[in-house]
Amino acid sequence: DAKTTQPPSxxxxxxRAANLPCNHxxxxxxxxxxxxxxxxxxxxxxxxxxxKNNETxxxxxxxxTEDRKSSTLILPHATxxxxxxxxxxxxxxxxSEKLVFGKGMKLTVNx
Amino acid sequence: xxxxxxxxxNRITKTGKRxxxxxxxxxxxxxxxxxxxxxGLGLRLIYYSFDVKDINKxxxxxxxxxxxxAQAKFSLSLESAIPNQTALYFCATSDAGIxxxxxxxxxxxxxxxx
Numbered sequence: 067d068a069k070t071t072q073p074p075s076x077x078x079x080x081x082r083a084a085n086l087p088c089n090h091x092x093x094x095x096x097x098x099x100x101x102x103x104x105x106x107x108x109x110x111x112x113x114x115x116x117x118k119n120n121e122t123x124x125x126x127x128x129x130x131t132e133d134r135k136s137s138t139l140i141l142p143h144a145t146x147x148x149x150x151x152x153x154x155x156x157x158x159x160x161x162s163e164k165l166v167f168g169k170g171m172k173l174t175v176n177x
Numbered sequence: 178x179x180x181x182x183x184x185x186x187n188r189i190t191k192t193g194k195r196x197x198x199x200x201x202x203x204x205x206x207x208x209x210x211x212x213x214x215x216x217g218l219g220l221r222l223i224y225y226s227f228d229v230k231d232i233n234k235x236x237x238x239x240x241x242x243x244x245x246x247a248q249a250k251f252s253l254s255l256e257s258a259i260p261n262q263t264a265l266y267f268c269a270t271s272d273a274g275i276x277x278x279x280x281x282x283x284x285x286x287x288x289x290x291x
Binding site: 100102107108109110111112115153164165166167168169170 | 181210212217218219220221222225235265267269279280281282283284285287
């Protein structure tokens with residue numbers, strides 16, 4: 067079973083920031099939080115990951131709470147092309163674990 | 178060329194037929210995975226391989242088999258296809274080392290069993 071909980075869907079206006087929440091209350095100390103997205107029926111695409119510090123890259127920012135039980139993916143200026151299903155996954159690097167995908171959250175960016 | 182290439186992209190086959198889906202990668206990754214996705218659902222792991230001599234079952238391996246022919250090639254076979262194997266199939270690769278930045282997925286194979 068997926069170790070994360072996400073709302074099933076969210077809408078956002080084009081040009082505004084999209085804040086995508088994720089709960090992972092049972093995360094363990096060596097598990098990272100990963101975000102992927104899947105546009106239409108394409109293969110999932112890696113967005114960002116983090117352990118406990120906030121992270122930013124060219125696609126998004128990841129804010130992880132101090133207790134690490136939840137996180138927020140931020141798309142600073144959402145575009146129509148950001149409409150996708152977003153998956154929040156907890157994962158232990160380098161071990162024998164595999165990515166376990168839940169149902170994710172459908173983000174719809176509206177014009 | 179894509180880092181992870183899946184063939185065919187689309188396939189329609191009849192119940193009872195054997196079919197092979199192929200995956201090749203140019204990432205140089207040791208780990209390869211096969212997932213299936215059904216409408217409205219997330220991806221479910223079928224089989225995975227951490228190196229050429231390693232094959233492991235995922236959560237839904239029944240009715241499927243795999244072959245890791247080389248570091249770069251990982252094939253998925255349906256021995257006797259049935260309609261509920263109609264789905265979108267994805268191959269993925271990853272590097273297990275430090276600095277791991279996630280899985281790289283192929284574009285998928287849409288399989289229809291009639």
